[in-house]
Amino acid sequence: MVSIKDIAKKAGVSISTVSYALNGSDRIMKETAERITAIAAEMGYVPNGAARRLKKRESMLIGMYITDYSGHFYGDLLQGVRDELSRKGYDLIVCSGRRSHRLIPERTFDGAIILDAAFSDEELIVYADRGHKLVVLDRELNHANVNQVLLDNKAGATLAMEYLLSQGHDRIYVVSGPEGSYDARQRMRAVRQVMERAPRASFTEIPGSFDNESGYEAGALIAAEYDRPAAVFCLNDGMAIGLFDYIQTRTSLVVGEHIHLIGYDNIEPARYMRPRLATIDYSMRKWGALAAEQLLKMIGGEPVESERVYVKLIEGDSVKRVLAEG
Numbered sequence: 001m002v003s004i005k006d007i008a009k010k011a012g013v014s015i016s017t018v019s020y021a022l023n024g025s026d027r028i029m030k031e032t033a034e035r036i037t038a039i040a041a042e043m044g045y046v047p048n049g050a051a052r053r054l055k056k057r058e059s060m061l062i063g064m065y066i067t068d069y070s071g072h073f074y075g076d077l078l079q080g081v082r083d084e085l086s087r088k089g090y091d092l093i094v095c096s097g098r099r100s101h102r103l104i105p106e107r108t109f110d111g112a113i114i115l116d117a118a119f120s121d122e123e124l125i126v127y128a129d130r131g132h133k134l135v136v137l138d139r140e141l142n143h144a145n146v147n148q149v150l151l152d153n154k155a156g157a158t159l160a161m162e163y164l165l166s167q168g169h170d171r172i173y174v175v176s177g178p179e180g181s182y183d184a185r186q187r188m189r190a191v192r193q194v195m196e197r198a199p200r201a202s203f204t205e206i207p208g209s210f211d212n213e214s215g216y217e218a219g220a221l222i223a224a225e226y227d228r229p230a231a232v233f234c235l236n237d238g239m240a241i242g243l244f245d246y247i248q249t250r251t252s253l254v255v256g257e258h259i260h261l262i263g264y265d266n267i268e269p270a271r272y273m274r275p276r277l278a279t280i281d282y283s284m285r286k287w288g289a290l291a292a293e294q295l296l297k298m299i300g301g302e303p304v305e306s307e308r309v310y311v312k313l314i315e316g317d318s319v320k321r322v323l324a325e326g
Contacts, residue, residue: 002045011039022047062295063109065095065116071211071238072267073284080288081113088296104132111295113137117180133298135291138182147298148306149291153186156280156311160233160262161194163278163313168322169231169260170201175208175218175243177235184210187235187264208239215242222259223251229258229322237263237270237279244273244318261318275317282311 008018013036020027021036022045062085066074082092090110095103101119104112104127111133114124121141128134128145135147164172174191177184188205195203206221208214215234219242222232234240240263247253255261256275263270266281287309297304 002043007040007043007045011036058110059108060090061093061109062090063093063095063103063112065112065114067116068096072269076284077288080285081292084289084292111299113291113295133295135295137291147294147304149294151183151282151309152311153183154190156264157187157190158194159313160280161191164231164233165198165201167319171230172201172203173206173222173230173232174203175206175215175234175239177208177210184235210236210238212238212242215239216246219243219246223253226253231260234263237265237267240277241269256317256320260320266314278316278319279314280311281314282309
């Protein structure tokens, strides 16, 4: 393996001069640095990452923790994170599972982005107390080393429910999310607030898990109770797709006529459903890029403020106006 000493010998300079050149220092002339880096490339020099971390206390790696690798949710989000990190010379490592938590205190990463309910608030505070820089996407924490970049869940759920009510729906089902999900809790809170202002309408909550299967099961429950048109708000598109599948394949009911359906997230498969799924949209790439940008600012010692990703309603033929009875 080629060492800095080998490069110094071939270039006819000191080891410290080679070190300055390879680390981009302005202590030596530009021409000298360029000559040394060219020699290093010619010799096939590969920097020792472990030694670099020990010396500079940086890895140029960012960790991102997600709940699992399934579904269509994470693709654009991770791409947004990766694109922003790449612009600044950082690489991304995506992690899932409790054993990978140890990579934070081991300082494998210069910082971490958290979208994983497997972390408790207390665990993250311990890491923050030790100086680790964190950006959380799924909770609110008050700490100097923690920044929040959150979806505007309240606005999104409010838009969805008010849209259903504005179309004349007074019988509404809401398929909720996992108990440990911050987003699900915030969306359900907004649902209840909207319904408190709509005394002529009622809603029934059906437990869900943010996956297709729980939407499919919710579809079976709703179909079994069906006696007149009903609206359904699924707190994510994955469940809406599962519910849609059950209604279309296992019943004679029609989405957009008997069952009026709206989701949340505007994931790619939902855009190809026919009738087009009404949903709540936001830019996942922007969410990821903003999280990465905020984390790198924290690592660089720059001030940051908590950010919120705004949402909008996408109308679709899966929800249509119904006439009031009587």
